[in-house]
Amino acid sequence: MQRNDLISCHDCGVLYRRRPLAPREKARCVRCGSVLYRGAPPRxxxxxxxxxxxxxxxxxxxxxxxxxxxxxxxxxxxxxxxxxxxxxxxxxxxxxxxxxxxxxxxxxxxxxxxxxxxxxxxxxxxxxxxxxxxxxxxxxxxxxxxxxxxxxxxxxxxxxxxxxxxxxxxxxxxxxxxxxxxTVVVSFDPRALWLMGDGLAARDKPQQDRPMRYKALEGARPPLACHACGLVAADSGKGHGQRQHCARCGSTLHRRLPDSISRTWALLLGAAILYIPANLLPVMYTHSLFGKEDDTIISGVVYFWNSGSPALAAIIFIASIVVPVAKLAALALLATTSQRGSRWRPRQRTVLYRLVEFVGRWSMLDIFVITLTVGLVRFSSLAVITAGPGALAFCAVVVLTMLASMQFDPRLIWDAVDHKKSGEKNA
Ligand SMILES: [Zn+2]
Ligand SMILES: [Zn+2]
Missing domain, CATH: 1.20.140 (Butyryl-CoA Dehydrogenase, subunit A; domain 3)
Incomplete structure (x- = not known):
């Protein structure tokens, strides 16, 4: 029912047969370019x-x-x-x-x-x-x-x-x-550890209906790949109410993430609405001998700019203003094009998706700066700085956009391409 030698591309769903690689080699998907697996197993x-x-x-x-x-x-x-x-x-x-x-x-x-x-x-x-x-x-x-x-x-x-x-x-x-x-730890792919664990389990209980496993795949339904551990298994053809679970790690298996596009839209909409108070409401209040001051995200950027740190102003501006807006726009583009079954530049759209996944967390930067500032200034009794409601809204925007990008299934980008090809074949 399942095969360890198959690997499904996380980003576009194409199936490959694993082959041994040289230690420093990486196997890349020929269609979308994402890394499938690496040569050397982790030591x-x-x-x-x-x-x-x-x-x-x-x-x-x-x-x-x-x-x-x-x-x-x-x-x-x-x-x-x-x-x-x-x-x-x-x-x-x-x-x-x-x-x-x-x-x-x-x-x-x-x-x-x-x-x-x-x-x-x-x-x-x-x-x-x-x-x-x-x-x-x-x-x-x-x-x-x-x-x-x-x-x-x-x-x-x-x-x-x-x-x-x-x-x-x-x-x-x-x-x-x-x-x-x-940065070294995250270069270890947990999927490689899964394979090692499988090797040990197979050694402990040898030969259980092994040859049969490979037959089941040749059926009419294309196999399913587990999102968590990457194991590829035959689709048992269960209906809507029943769920098929990964035989290795127990995750629920889906051909595509369920309701991916509508969930992405719902989370995006929430993030877009909260983005307004996140920028308009103060993220910090300062009470000091010199008076009272309210800071929004953009006034924080202006503060760094005026106090002679244009580089810091640029970093905060990019992380807090540019990244969230770009992420909302990119995810809206990905959701719209996939919803319409667009075949427009699938490879570039997959790269855009990977970029959104990668930069998402960087928007939390300003929240961390606020946390540390509030904590440090409180202890030093220089002034009293408290966090404002803008910080709460901003934090919610970051979490919602990260959830939105996790809900989006990048394989949907390629479904329209696959659909066209199979249509051509049948004609
Ligand atoms: Zn791919
Ligand atoms: Zn699994």
């Missing part, structure tokens, strides 16, 4: 060592102060978790929870689960909860935002130098190291 010792290193650095980054502010000899320091707690106490619970999830919970799940799975595979067995944990690694990876946080920390520090003397603390260096280690 478990290396994966385990780097993941363990990342966990140690993660703990230092989270529990040691990031920065110390020196205001006329009076010093204060702050951790990320401390800053999140300040947001929570200010009735910004939804923003505080989002920041906690993206910067603490999801990276912790990814690293913890990956270490557990690789250590077990290294010891030569498939551990309990193997499939569930690898699925968790994949999900957590989509939502972890350590690299965005790192840039947010740097921007906050530069902002603070105008208020006080800023002294870097161990947490700052640990976040830098964590960002570097995580």
């Amino acid at each position: 478990l010792n290396r994966v385990a060592a780097i993941t363990l290193g990342a966990i140690i650095v993660f703990l230092i980054a989270q529990f040691f102060p990031i920065v110390e502010l020196d205001v006329n000899g009076y010093t204060v320091s702050a951790t990320l978790l401390g800053a999140i707690r300040v947001l929570w106490q200010e009735q910004m619970q939804a923003v505080a929870v989002s920041v906690l999830l993206f910067t603490f919970v999801f990276p912790a799940i990814e690293l913890g689960a990956l270490l557990y799975v690789t250590l077990a595979l290294r010891a030569g067995y498939q551990p309990p909860g193997f499939h569930r944990l690898l699925r968790a690694v994949r999900k957590a990876r989509q939502w972890g935002m350590t690299e965005v946080l790192m840039i947010g920390i740097l921007i906050t520090l530069i902002k603070m130098t105008s208020l006080a003397k800023v002294v870097a603390q161990p947490g700052l260096f640990a976040f830098g190291a964590l960002t570097l280690l995580l």
